[in-house]
Amino acid sequence: EDQVTQSPEALRLQEGESSSLNCSYTVSGLRGLFWYRQDPGKGPEFLFTLYSAGEEKEKERLKATLTKKESFLHITAPKPEDSATYLCAVQAYTGANSKLTFGKGITLSVRP
């Protein structure tokens, strides 16, 4: 069974204080690892897809990296508007399986 574990559950940062969010996964062949952002009362908003170990993707203050067992979402000099819940999800390489398996998410609060 595919599993995704995210840590820490919650993270409070001062504006400008860089940090990393962790996503550990076990999957029967990784087709893709996804990062989403979720604001309160909203649906997940797509950020990145990573396909293979060593891959990196960047968008503004966010950079996602991938190893064979985990992914990190690095936040550089965060701003209050980066406050949200960040979700990690995996898609397995198993036949026609296209479902996403999500972690519980990491709630990030950035204080001005």
Add this chain to the structure above:
Amino acid sequence: EPEVTQTPSHQVTQMGQEVILRCVPISNHLYFYWYRQILGQKVEFLVSFYNNEISEKSEIFDDQFSVERPDGSNFTLKIRSTKLEDSAMYFCASSEHLYSNQPQHFGDGTRLSIL
């Protein structure tokens, strides 16, 4: 930017009643999904749908659930006889392709409250 839209945003229903949740996927997308998120828990996969049939479903998606694409734009989730434990946020998603080279895009959800 194209987006997935869901209606209603909040649905309150008596236990045992039928409920239909509606979604309009992004127009050129071919693959459609329903997920749910119980308060404080993970987003969970319910069902995927392609070419007018179910591609995959989870253990949650039992005989009380059904999906339909009644026309060229809408995608619906029906729960025949709702239970208290069906209270959750239900998200519709769509993707252009089946696999990860085209990600799934989510709507803002329908909050379903069963009384």
